Amino acid sequence: MSTMLQDDRSLPSVESPPSPTDRIFFAVMPGEAATARAQQLAQTLRQKYDLHGSLIDTAHLHVTLLFVGNYVGYPNDTIEAARLAAARVVHAPCRVQFNQALTFRNKSGVSHRYPTVLCGDEGVIGMEALHQNLADSLNRFGFARRPSTMTPHMTLLYDNKKIITQAVPPIEFDVDEFVLLNRHIGQHREYSVLGRWSLRDKWKTRGHNLQ
Numbered sequence: 001m002s003t004m005l006q007d008d009r010s011l012p013s014v015e016s017p018p019s020p021t022d023r024i025f026f027a028v029m030p031g032e033a034a035t036a037r038a039q040q041l042a043q044t045l046r047q048k049y050d051l052h053g054s055l056i057d058t059a060h061l062h063v064t065l066l067f068v069g070n071y072v073g074y075p076n077d078t079i080e081a082a083r084l085a086a087a088r089v090v091h092a093p094c095r096v097q098f099n100q101a102l103t104f105r106n107k108s109g110v111s112h113r114y115p116t117v118l119c120g121d122e123g124v125i126g127m128e129a130l131h132q133n134l135a136d137s138l139n140r141f142g143f144a145r146r147p148s149t150m151t152p153h154m155t156l157l158y159d160n161k162k163i164i165t166q167a168v169p170p171i172e173f174d175v176d177e178f179v180l181l182n183r184h185i186g187q188h189r190e191y192s193v194l195g196r197w198s199l200r201d202k203w204k205t206r207g208h209n210l211q
Helices: 032-048 076-087 122-140 199-205
Strands: 022-028 063-071 094-103 114-119 154-159 166-175 177-184 192-198
Touching: 022 076, 032 094, 032 114, 032 154, 032 166, 063 076, 063 122, 076 122, 076 177, 076 192, 094 122, 122 166, 177 199, 192 199
Parallel strands: none
Antiparallel strands: 022 063, 022 177, 094 114, 094 166, 114 154, 177 192
16 A cells, blocks of 8 residues: 655745855965965875865965854954954964974865865964964954864865875964955855954064064
């Protein structure tokens, strides 16, 4: 005996939640010399391990300092609060050194899409401290508490293959400022810079000496 299935038209329609359009995050931009070296290294790794993922464009190479969130539509109030929090950050300029290449685990939900990244050891301590400083300021402006630790890294490409963790020629750059960026999800557009804050100027204004 057959069983008649209920007509779908009698069921209430369930709409899928809208997809995020704007990814807001704080970052450090390495500068032209460092990004050129990073992309050259990425090409070397790509050839060495027979990777097929496209290299991240030099204009998009960055080090995420703190992720704010993904949003459907431009979140004006959130961005304004983030700007106010960033303006309160006082931190010494620092120098970053990445001297390792490795594969991070896949957290994107996209099957077989592993990020190949640059990381460091003692050379990223300044970035870790800046992250904590910014996270504390955001918390004072009503943002949820962020993790107290982070792994500073620069993503070079995504691929379905992994590479072994290895030492690489150091890529160094000075961190004199940080920015608030908007990545337009699903669009082939440049990141929009929503704010820029100088570490050097604020540090000197507060009477600190620069080494």
